[in-house]
Amino acid sequence: MKTIILRTASNYLLPLLLLFSIFILLRGHYLPGGGFVGGLIASIAFVLHAFANGLENTKNLIKMHPGFLMPVGLLVAFLAGVSPALISNLPFMTGIWFPEPLAVIGMVGSALFFDIGVYLVVIGVSLTIIFTITESA
């Protein structure tokens, strides 16, 4: 599928889709969205890039094995779950929040970090699956 239109478009779409995925991730706490959908959109961005430019180029772009994102994401989610017990001796997974909302992002709490963990795991899993299938095909 190496048409010039798709290749040119994918160069613009990659950063746009990644930004959109982060927007979806941040929106997730009160509105539709969240880590899972955001992660899927981010991996779609890379898959589209791989379609247009070939798998090798995409791999060079990412620079590391996407599978590495799985333990990283799990660890982030794990720490987000454990932090209330460590910080304020509340039961695990209790939401702890910064008192003041941050600019642009809004309210920040441990739930956001849990979602970021999910986001990373989803990118890692879906890219690993798709890359492996593409390589063996």
Add this chain to the structure above:
Amino acid sequence: MIQHIVLYPIIVHLLLAILLLFSWNSIKIQKIISAAGSVLSLLVAIWLFSTVWNEGTLTIQAGNWEAPFGITFVADAFAATMVLLTAISGIAVSYFSIGTILKARLKFGYLPILHFLLLGLNGAFLTGDIFNLYVWFEIIIISSFVLITLGGEKKQLEGAVKYFTLNIFASVIFLTAVAVLYGLTGSLNMADLSLKVAAIENRGLVEVTAILFLIGFGIKAAIFPLYFWLPASYHTPPPAVSAVFGGLLTKVGVYALIRVFTLIFVGDAFLETIILTLAGLTLFVGAIGALVQNNISKIFSYLIISHIGFMILGLGLYTEAAIAGAIFYIIHDIVVKTNLFMVSGLIYRLKGTMSMKNLGGIYAKHPLLSLLMLVPLFSVVGIPPLSGFWPKLSLITESFKIENYWLIGAIIFATFITLFVIARIWAEVFWKEGKKLPTIQNFRYFHLLKLEKKIQILGPIAFLAFISLYIGFGAENIQQLAERVGTELMNNQLYIESVLGNIKEQP
């Protein structure tokens, strides 16, 4: 907060699995993490158990949402015992895997997945929320799918297809049952369900829901008539995987059955008749199946089915002593079945085959090893004073009390066939004169292994054999534990109050 310990067994395994994933490229580091982590998880399980034993049921609300709205985790004596058994069986399997699993399998994430499986098991035992129980079941079966297919041999994939199909089917039925139950009561918290289900007037609807749960968990526990996936798949993966499957996976189904039928669907004569009938048939059919097999690993698979019958029987009789008998049987069975599959792995290492026709002469060549293997083999029969004897005693006594002679017949039949089968294994595999088997090229026979590997194979077997002996000789302690669990399960008021607080104070 002391209640935090309830979640420690889950957290330890999650952290271990994450660390193992980080060290994906180095099998050596993975082995060290898994070995050290299993010890840690055993210590945590002992800590949880002793706390629960001394201070009674502990509960924690995940996310600090009040029950019945949030997800509750409950460690009563039953759950704590199961967590402890998981840790004991887990440590043995972890060391046995390090010793026997081939590099090709370890390279593709065997150890992380094993710890995800143990994570799921601990979660399933500790949760107090029926939908959360479903989620833990999913973690368990997804991990077990990976473990059963890892390596990709033809017979493994064949077994995995059967295993996969029926377990997914069971999950769908379980999920449907949860949905129906939620539609009936509007709650998912098991303690809350217990109160709400008791208040439903349309008992027919409740019975149908209960039957759905019985089918879903029954497939997972491999009770009659939905057991046939088990002997078709359990002998296909490496012995270390069969050990954790045979020891723990079917027992999760039994655990869920006991939990649901002592807490939510209580005191229904119709259901008790069904459970008793199924138990009798399971005992009977499993034993018959074990008679005709030649592969020792397959014989053990059929023995698992047959012996599930004992635990279900205790549930069906539904008296304190009978449930205590079932709990005692679970404690004995998890240890001994894990060990049996490791023994079959050791025999495979010694001779290069698991076929009874070709095996023989192990006693003449390795008398000490044979004595070690004698312990689990004779424990499973229950030759007094070994561990299988005591729970059967209370089950038979309770069956006599309701004068159900068919059941007593089934128990005695199953025990007799088990004795016969094990005696035949002993005669064929250990006593019979050994045939000259062709040497397999590149097969790592036991005598070719390094001392370190030998210890990793024999250590877990000896450890579990020692625990079996303790269960047999220290039976009064185990009986005391089983009776306490039985009392707690029969008086589910305690469970409900520890989750929801004092009910009478609530409006």
